[in-house]
Amino acid sequence: FMTCIVKDVEENEQVxxxxxxxxxxxxVKDYDYFFLSESAxxxxxxxxxxxxxxxxxxxxxxxxxxxxSLVPMISNNMKTNFPASGVSALEDD
Numbered sequence: 001f002m003t004c005i006v007k008d009v010e011e012n013e014q015v016x017x018x019x020x021x022x023x024x025x026x027x028v029k030d031y032d033y034f035f036l037s038e039s040a041x042x043x044x045x046x047x048x049x050x051x052x053x054x055x056x057x058x059x060x061x062x063x064x065x066x067x068x069s070l071v072p073m074i075s076n077n078m079k080t081n082f083p084a085s086g087v088s089a090l091e092d093d
Contacts, residue, residue: 018059026059 008019018026057064 028055028058 005021006018007021010017010019014029016028018028020026053064053068056062
């Protein structure tokens with residue numbers, strides 16, 4: 001539902017400015033909220049999923065509820081591919 005490539009990132013105390021490949025800019029305020037303090041294998045998976053849903057919502061201007069309905073399997077995929085042990089359950093194609 002949202003495909004873009006970030007080609008440049010500028011950061012200051014108030015905002016991160018993302019410059020997309022198509023020339024558009026996205027400004028993310030209060031960005032420290034989106035960074036998790038724990039390492040990936042130690043953090044709560046639901047918190048991580050919710051944090052990144054919120055980030056996608058901020059970047060795309062789509063509500064978190066819409067994102068959840070568009071990507072209902074994200075929670076199951078995260079639990080399969082990134083179990084609490086920190087070991088990835090990758091499958092060969």
